[in-house]
Amino acid sequence: MFKHLFKLIWNKRNQNFLFLSEILISFLVIFAVFSYLTYYYQNYRQPIGFDYKRVWAIEYGNGELTKNRDSLVMFYDLLYKSLKSMPQIEEVSYSSGNYPYADSFMSTGLTQNGQKFDRVSNYFVGADYKNVWNVSLTEGRWFLPEDAISKNRHVIINETLKKAIFGNAQATGKLIGDFEGANKLKVIGVMQDIKADGDFSPVSNAMFSQLDSNGLSDNHTILLKVAETADATFEGNLYKFMATSMKSAVEIRHVDEMRDARNERTYIPMIIFSIIAAFLIINVALGLFGVLWYNISKRKSEIGLRRAIGASGASVSYQLVAEALILATISLALGCFFAIQFPLLNVFDIPSSVYITAILLSVAFIYLLVLACSLYPGRQAAAIHPAIALHEE
Amino acid sequence: MLKNYFKIAIAVLKRRKFFTFISLFGISLTLTILMVATAFVDNILSPDYPDYKRDRSLYIRRMEFQNSKEGWMNNSNVSYYFLDHYVSKLKQVDKMAISTSPKSSNAYVRNKKIVIEYKYINADFWNVLEYNFLEGKPFSKKEIDNAELVAVISKETKDAYFGDEKSVVGKYISADNINYRVIGVVDNVSQILGDIAGDMYLPYTLSREVSGTNLMGSFTAILLAKSKADVPAMQAEFDQMIKKVPLPSKEFDRLYCNADTYMSRLTRSIKGSATDAAVAKVVSLCALLVLLFLLLPTINLVNINITRILVRSSEIGVRKAFGASSKTLVYQFLVENMILTFLGAFIGVVLSAVTIKLINKANLISNMHLSINLTVLFYSLIACLFFGLISGVYPAWIMSRLNVVKALKG
Numbered sequence: 001m002f003k004h005l006f007k008l009i010w011n012k013r014n015q016n017f018l019f020l021s022e023i024l025i026s027f028l029v030i031f032a033v034f035s036y037l038t039y040y041y042q043n044y045r046q047p048i049g050f051d052y053k054r055v056w057a058i059e060y061g062n063g064e065l066t067k068n069r070d071s072l073v074m075f076y077d078l079l080y081k082s083l084k085s086m087p088q089i090e091e092v093s094y095s096s097g098n099y100p101y102a103d104s105f106m107s108t109g110l111t112q113n114g115q116k117f118d119r120v121s122n123y124f125v126g127a128d129y130k131n132v133w134n135v136s137l138t139e140g141r142w143f144l145p146e147d148a149i150s151k152n153r154h155v156i157i158n159e160t161l162k163k164a165i166f167g168n169a170q171a172t173g174k175l176i177g178d179f180e181g182a183n184k185l186k187v188i189g190v191m192q193d194i195k196a197d198g199d200f201s202p203v204s205n206a207m208f209s210q211l212d213s214n215g216l217s218d219n220h221t222i223l224l225k226v227a228e229t230a231d232a233t234f235e236g237n238l239y240k241f242m243a244t245s246m247k248s249a250v251e252i253r254h255v256d257e258m259r260d261a262r263n264e265r266t267y268i269p270m271i272i273f274s275i276i277a278a279f280l281i282i283n284v285a286l287g288l289f290g291v292l293w294y295n296i297s298k299r300k301s302e303i304g305l306r307r308a309i310g311a312s313g314a315s316v317s318y319q320l321v322a323e324a325l326i327l328a329t330i331s332l333a334l335g336c337f338f339a340i341q342f343p344l345l346n347v348f349d350i351p352s353s354v355y356i357t358a359i360l361l362s363v364a365f366i367y368l369l370v371l372a373c374s375l376y377p378g379r380q381a382a383a384i385h386p387a388i389a390l391h392e393e
Numbered sequence: 394m395l396k397n398y399f400k401i402a403i404a405v406l407k408r409r410k411f412f413t414f415i416s417l418f419g420i421s422l423t424l425t426i427l428m429v430a431t432a433f434v435d436n437i438l439s440p441d442y443p444d445y446k447r448d449r450s451l452y453i454r455r456m457e458f459q460n461s462k463e464g465w466m467n468n469s470n471v472s473y474y475f476l477d478h479y480v481s482k483l484k485q486v487d488k489m490a491i492s493t494s495p496k497s498s499n500a501y502v503r504n505k506k507i508v509i510e511y512k513y514i515n516a517d518f519w520n521v522l523e524y525n526f527l528e529g530k531p532f533s534k535k536e537i538d539n540a541e542l543v544a545v546i547s548k549e550t551k552d553a554y555f556g557d558e559k560s561v562v563g564k565y566i567s568a569d570n571i572n573y574r575v576i577g578v579v580d581n582v583s584q585i586l587g588d589i590a591g592d593m594y595l596p597y598t599l600s601r602e603v604s605g606t607n608l609m610g611s612f613t614a615i616l617l618a619k620s621k622a623d624v625p626a627m628q629a630e631f632d633q634m635i636k637k638v639p640l641p642s643k644e645f646d647r648l649y650c651n652a653d654t655y656m657s658r659l660t661r662s663i664k665g666s667a668t669d670a671a672v673a674k675v676v677s678l679c680a681l682l683v684l685l686f687l688l689l690p691t692i693n694l695v696n697i698n699i700t701r702i703l704v705r706s707s708e709i710g711v712r713k714a715f716g717a718s719s720k721t722l723v724y725q726f727l728v729e730n731m732i733l734t735f736l737g738a739f740i741g742v743v744l745s746a747v748t749i750k751l752i753n754k755a756n757l758i759s760n761m762h763l764s765i766n767l768t769v770l771f772y773s774l775i776a777c778l779f780f781g782l783i784s785g786v787y788p789a790w791i792m793s794r795l796n797v798v799k800a801l802k803g
Contacts, residue, residue, distance in 0.1 A: 018696045025689050063601055236501035243570040250569065251497045268757070279422050280689050286415045287693035294700040 005319070005326055016327055019291060023331035026284045027366050031339050033277040034358035034365075039350055040200045040270060049194035050100065051134040054230070055255040057099060058222045058238075061248030073213050079245060083224065088234050091225035094126035094211050099223060100133070100196035101258040108207070109179030112165050118179075120161060121196070121206040124215050129208075132225045133194070140172035140189030143210050147188065153209060156189040161205040198262035281369070288373040296320055296377045303381050304389020313382035320381055324374035325367065332363055395728070402729040405705070412701050413733070416694060420737025420780065421744060423690040427683075428745040428773045429752070432763045434679075437585055438656065439768070443522040444586060448621050450521070451628060451652040453480065453614040454588065457667040458645035468667075470494055471650065472610025473603045479634055480614060485627035490514070490521035490615040493600065495591050498568040500554060507553045509568050511544075511593040513600040513612075521617045522589060529562040529577030537596040544573035549581050549760075550592040568593065584759040588613050608641060608648075616652055628652055687780075694784035698730065702792045709792060710800025719793035726789050727782075734781035738773065 009016070066072055076094070083092045098104040098121065109118040130142050138159060147154040152175060162171045175184040185207075193203040211219065226234075235252060242250045296303075303316055339359050343352035406413045440447040456475070458467045476491055495510035519531040532543045544566060546554075555561050565572045573595065582590040597603060602610050618627045631652040640648055649667035651657075657670040664678070665671035702709070709722060742765070749763045 018692065018699065022689075022692050022696060025692060029689060061601075232501065232504055232506055235499075235506060239499055239501060240570065248569070249496065249498055252499055276426060276686070279426070280686075283419045283422070283690055283693050286418060287696050290412055290415050291696050291700050294704060298703075 002322075002326070005323055009323060009326055009330070013330075019288075019327060020331045022284060022287065023328050023366060023370070024335050026281065026369075027332055027335035027362055028338065029277060029280060030362040030365055031335070031358055033274065034361045035342070035350070035354055036270070036273065038357050038361070039354045040266060042351075042354060043195075043200050043202050046193070046195060046203065048199065049135065049192050052100065052255050052259055054226050054228070055132060056224045056226055056230075056235075057095075057102070057253045057255055057258075058224065058242055059097075059220055059251045059253070060222070060242060060246040061250075062217070062220060062246065064247035067217075069213060069217065072217055076216050079222075082241075082245075083222070086238075088227050088230040089224050090227055091128050091131045092126075093128040093132045093223045094216065094219055095129060095221045095223050096122075096124035096211065096215070096219070097221050098123060099221060099255075100194060101198065101255055101262050102221075110161075110165070110185075110207070111177040111179065111181040116179075117161070117164060117205060119204065121204055123206060123208045124211040125208050126211050126223075129223070132223045135194060136192050137189045138192055139170065140187070142189060148210055148212050150186070152184045152186040154188045155185045156191050156208040157187055158191045158203070158206040158208075159193045160203050161207060162187075162190045164205060198259065198266060200263065200266040285369055285373055288370065289376070292324060292374050293377040293380075296381045300381070300384060300389045303384055304386045307382075307384070307386040308390060317375075317378035317382040320378040321371065321374045324370050324378075328366055328370040332366060336363070398725050398728045399732065401725070402732045405729060406733065409701065409704065412697055412704075416697055416733055417737045417740060419690050419693055419697075420734055421740035423687065423780070424738055424741030424773055424776060425744040425748060426686075427776050428741065428765070428769055429748050429763070430683075431769045431772045432745070432749060432765060435766070435768050436583075436761065436763055437659070441583060441586065442580065443524045443582060444589060444615075445523050446521065446617060447655050449618050449624065451616045451618070451624060451631070451654060452588075452658045453616065453650065453652050454658065454662075455667075456609055456648070456650040458609075458640065459647040459649065459667070460645050461647055465644070467609070467645070469609040470611045470613055472605070472607045473597065473600075473612050474606050474610070475608045475638075476612060476614050479638060480616070480631070483616075483627070483630050483634060485618060485623055485630050486616045487619045488517045488521050488617040490518040490617070491597060491612055492518055492589065492591075492614075493597070493602075493611045494588065494613065496611075500566070500568055502554055503556070505553075507550075509550060509554075509566075509592045510590075511568060511595055512591040513597040513602075514594050515597050518594075521615050525580040527578045527580060528560060529575070531577055532596055537598050540596065540598040542571065542573045542599065543576045543596065545577040545579060545594040546575055547579055547581050547592050551575075551578050566593070581760045583761045585761055590760075608638070624654070687776075691780065691783055694780070695787050698784055698788040699791055702726070702788050706795060706800040709795055710797050713795070713797045714801060723789040723793055726792060727785050730785035730789075731781045734777055734784075738777040742770075742773070 013020070065075065080092055080094075083089055096106065098106045106122045107119050108122040109116055110120055111117070125143075127143060127145070130137075137156070139162075140156070142156070143154065155176075157165075157171065157176075165171070165176060166174065171187045171190050174187050176187065177184055191206075191208065194206075195201065195203055196206070197204075239250060239252055242252075306316060307313070336359060339355070339362070341347075343355035346352070444450075453471060453476075455468060456471045460466070470493075473491070476489065480486070481489055492512045492514040495512055498509050498511060500507045500509055516532070516534040516537055524531070527548060529545070531545060532541070536543055546561075546566060550566075551558075551561055554566055555564065558564075561575050561578060564575050566575055567573075573593075579594075584590050602612075616627060616631075618624045635648065635650050638648055638650075640646065651661070651667070651670070653661060653670060657665075657672055660672045660675040661670045663671070664675050712722065713719075746765055749765060753762055
């Protein structure tokens with residue numbers, strides 16, 4: 001049955017050239033949209049990995065503070081205790097400027113067994129960083145004060161980096177080389193992945209080091225976990241307290257608002273893109289509907305003849321719908337050939353599963369589209385009374 | 394003759410209402426999307442408040458140090474020292490406006506938190522850019538030299554901080570625990586001009602960054618030439634000067650800094666690098682995207698038009714049998730097509746006016762006001778003609794080749 005239909009359509013391929021090209025281009029557009037949406041959906045599905053609610057980031061200038069190292073350490077220690085003693089503050093931690101959702105990116109490179117790993121996010125964190133964000137460790141332990149005075153710098157890496165360097169083996173206790181390869185860093189723990197760039201961005205390699213007294217003199221950020229009772233009045237008072245203590249410009253940011261701004265950067269273009277794609281597809285659907293309707297109305301006499309000989313209405317509409325679907329298949333075959341190049345060539349460094357899913361979804365979508373557009377004209381054709389159809393000619 | 398064609402065209406369109414609907418739907422929505430996109434690009438590129446002297450200006454934003462052997466680089470805005478010591482000495486520069494990138498500070502008034510973004514600027518900033526002062530006046534070189542704690546604020550800030558007060562000149566606004574005296578209020582600036590927009594403008598002498606000999610800092614500058622014709626000479630002089638600037642340390646061996654026209658500045662930040670302004674790249678990328686977007690509706694229209702013609706094949710056969718030349722028929726068809734396209738375009742203009750009003754109301758980008766002006770209408774007219782011709786030529790060619798006998802037989 002299908003071979004027969006295929007042959008008929010192959011003979012008429014010149015006539016149907018426009019139909020075929022329209023399906024092909026629609027498929028490519030749908031493939032692009034679905035790849036885009038699938039990629040972001042897959043990223044969205046990953047667990048966030050940390051608790052961003054009720055976290056405030058205070059960014060301050062440190063130009064007016066003492067330059068004496070020991071006095072500075074005492075100053076920051078006192079500041080920590082003052083903040084921690086406020087009833088509305090639960091946790092306090094110093095941090096480098098590239099905390100989650102901040103528009104700051106600090107990276108370094110690592111070497112292991114001759115292999116270079118670059119673009120490793122480099123975080124410098126205080127002792128209570130883990131408590132502020134409520135992150136969990138899958139291996140090893142968090143930093144202790146003793147870690148600051150060890151021969152090799154003690155670091156904690158995230159799951160993604162661990163898999164990249166060590167595969168499935170245990171990473172705790174092993175040594176990795178820094179970007180020059182000369183100094184060795186000792187892994188004392190592995191942290192669960194956190195989506196620090198927003199809900200729609202993939203997790204990248206990350207390494208956490210302790211913020212020591214050297215780093216503190218260059219530091220500009222304090223992270224706070226606040227209680228439910230922290231309101232605008234408290235924030236005003238906190239602001240005055242910080243501005244007076246640091247004698248500089250101070251900015252208090254709410255991390256959940258920063259997260260919303262970050263996510264907006266992804267999903268607003270996504271929404272615009274989807275609206276435009278939806279419009280294009282409605283356009284195509286209407287066009288296909290009209291073209292199919294005309295093609296079928298041209299064959300009224302042929303249909304009438306079949307009905308007169310004894311074909312049932314259902315088989316007539318089945319044949320017409322099948323023909324439309326086969327036309328779609330010819331186009332989709334060519335479209336898939338182009339689309340399969342994307343996972344094979346690893347375009348944009350996106351995992352192949354995204355492309356494969358997108359291809360499957362697009363094929364299903366196009367079939368549904370063609371089915372929907374040919375069902376109504378097909379049924380109209382089947383409802384033609386044989387006598388009237390034959391009489392027309 | 395044209396009047397007849399017009400009447401026939403309307404009659405034909407009314408005959409097959411469904412096909413007419415499909416065509417109008419496709420044309421009007423495609424043109425709406427195109428027009429909104431054009432309005433957006435036009436808003437970004439054409440001189441907007443307060444930057445009206447764009448054709449006489451060059452923009453300095455970033456400086457980059459590179460180590461070409463190891464591939465390291467350091468990239469940042471420029472410092473006051475660089476602008477004062479090197480750039481202000483250029484002879485072709487008539488005036489130089491200096492400002493920092495906006496810094497955020499919080500103000501807590503009337504139980505609300507307001508974020509105030511402030512910038513440090515110089516006296517010529519007010520002369521290069523044309524701000525509209527709703528109240529008061531700008532601060533002058535004297536006040537800057539004396540490092541007086543004066544501020545010019547935007548209307549948005551005035552409403553948020555002072556509420557319904559009529560005049561705020563002489564009142565105090567507090568940011569970062571420092572009290573500044575308000576001496577002027579200006580109209581809001583669209584966020585699209587990110588380097589110029591700000592909530593509060595302060596004299597640069599109050600910034601802690603003006604000392605030191607670092608070449609990198611947080612300043613950007615706008616160079617104003619005496620006339621439009623002097624801009625290339627100003628750019629050449631700037632490039633010559635950059636070649637002679639000494640590198641700060643042995644870690645780096647190359648220094649890049651560019652004084653760009655507004656367009657190059659945009660394209661450089663989109664796809665360019667320190668050495669490549671990428672104007673051609675970005676423009677051709679945009680053109681490619683537009684063409685790709687137009688491809689699907691065009692093919693769809695061509696399909697629909699062919700269907701419409703074939704539906705009328707018996708009518709065409711009769712006319713050919715009576716002696717109408719192919720040329721007449723093609724001409725009539727093209728006129729019909731153009732009428733349909735223009736009808737769709739008219740609907741598209743109405744729809745895009747509504748869409749733009751909605752976008753402006755939603756205030757997605759703060760203070761940005763899209764508008765349909767002559768440039769936008771002009772480009773949409775071109776798109777319209779392009780659409781109409783392309784979607785009409787192929788079906789017309791098909792029609793002219795219709796065999797009379799076959800067509801008459803139906």
